[in-house]
Amino acid sequence: MKLYSIAVLHKNTDSGDVKILKTAFDLSSFSFFQRGSVQEFMTFTGKLLVERSGLGARSSVKENEYLCHCYVRNDGLSAVCVTDAEYQSRVAMSCLGRVLDDFTAKIPAIQWPAIKTDKDCTYNGLGELLAKWQNPRDADPMTRVQEEVEETKIVMHNTIQSVLDRGEKLDDLVKKSENLSDQSKLFYTQARKMNKCCNYV
Template sequence: MPLFAVVLARKEPQPTQVLAGEYNLASFSFFQKKGAQEFMTMFACTVIERTARGMRQSVDENNTVIHAKVRMDGLGCCVITDKAYPQRVAFALVEKAFSKFTETVPQSEWAGARKKVAFSGAKELFEEYQDPQKADPILKVEKELDETKEILHQTMQSLLERGEKLDDLVAQSEMLSTSSKKFFKAAKKTNTCCALQ
């Protein structure tokens, strides 16, 4: 799930001006790096230009997705990722980039800027969000839940003796009432979470 670029730009006056950016060019050969960075910058500026103030959008381009948002004051941020990178995490990065940028760079400095401005926070954010599971606590919890569910499933299968099925255990159990056994059968038929396979 690579993160390829984070670009902050001023939308207006035209043309869009890149204010700060950070790029991951490791997957490109030495001779392709400059061209790849120029294309990413061009795509970022184009998407920011075509995003209305106060709006956000995600644009698919080949195997990448360009996530962009433009604030009401004309400051835009674009995050370029592969398709596997979670959209929610990409827009969380956009919001964090806005926050860090506006904390360190006053609007008077970037509003009419004709060149990049000094902003060291882009590199820190870029490194922090390279692995979305480390950057996003929700993804981390989801991964842990999936692992726990897998362990529980394996444990339940190992508890059953060879050739024994959960259906047989339920039918033979004296601890379950008739209504509980009927509920289990009905749940299994409707494929709800009560049925274990």
């Protein structure tokens, strides 16, 4: 799972013009000679998505093995990130929301019109957020909980399997059990013979 870039942009609510305020990239998985072109294409795609999105919109667009996630707030402040296909859309949208909240806290809206290029923007937290969100488990509590639930499912499944694989014969255990009535034992025996309702045992 990989997060390649995050960009903060502003869409003018009157004219619809979009300008890039700040960008951060992690293109280490691309060859040195590809990085410039990849960065340009990611920037171009992000700007295009913000231009074509309405205020308050969230969208994810797939291009080959990459996903471009876009969030445009009602005030026009927008964020775009490019990820691989394994990176969950929910996590990407959480990341973009946090990026915009952090940007707004450090760069007030009154300063946005004065930013003409990436270098004019004094916001320096984007690189840190890009690094932090490379591992959604650390950055997003919901991902951590979801993974723990999945691990619990696997552990429970393995425990059931280990009980069934111990070599004990379930038939013998049923016959010896004092907790089962004769009727239940008969039902189990008949079901085993018919191989219908108790075939999971």
